[in-house]
Amino acid sequence: MTATRSPERTDSERARFRAGVRRGVPFGVAVFAIAVSYGVLARPVMGSGAPIVMSIVVFSGAAQFGSLAILAAGGSVGAAIAAGLLLNARYLAMGLGLAPSLRGRPLSRAAFAMAIVDASWAAASRGDGTFDPWYMVGVSALQYPGWVLGTVVGVLAGSALGDPRALGLDALFPAFFVALLFEEVRGRRKVVAAAGGAGIAAVLTPFAPAGLPILAAAAAAIAASRMRP
């Protein structure tokens, strides 16, 4: 699916951005719904303003849900920050992967880097280790307003919606990542990397602090990269 819809290298920056926006529409809708669930779940723990501010300045489902879970369980601020950063440590790897595909001044490269989200980074991968930065920005474009607006709706509508678990809202976020996984996993090596990553996370979860099992899953990518394509 990725191959047929991705733009060619020779397309203009605007054409590649627009192709990304079109590709990003379903992700934007899903992210909006997930942000509503975040707003509903966060308001009793953090108040009304803080979840909205956090969605504006952090813009990361993994870090926001991860830190919320720890704060809601009565965990310390330090533990919430550590878990959020570990969950987002994958952005370090994603930024390193994107870097060789970026041209221009540091400020321009920084702007592209800030547009990294899981869905757009994976969609912008050309499959040979290089990325299409304008396509990535396009896929991200609807997710930012979707994430912020959804949080506002969730915070405002939270008390009217009732128990978020009764509505199944906690299934939205992991289901979204299953959708990202389906977009991404093509070919034997990626299947092995995904299966290995899932296995590592399952084995480590009972023993390691939140976030570490996800970071450790990178070992599966290293192992799978040594297989023949």
Add this chain to the structure above:
Amino acid sequence: MSGIGITIVALALGTAALKLVGPLLLGGRSLPAPAMGVIELLASALLAALVVVEAFGHGRSLTVDARALGVAFAAIALLLRAPVTVAVLGAALVAALARAI
């Protein structure tokens, strides 16, 4: 500043720093071929791990509950080539139904 305020500032700065390190330090230089091979596979490994933790994780234990049932619905719907929105919103519906029964 409150604990929640500190959490927000630290995660905003930390997340930005994680995204920026590669593009600012590495610039337009290429990584060696073996590293590119690993990066190509990183998303698969990390996304799969995130699914396991978010679908089955309950603190430090793994549980199969209504949430996992909803996520399983999403996986089956996507296998049958359903659109992303149907799969994701359907997951919430299935989890809600499972809890209502």
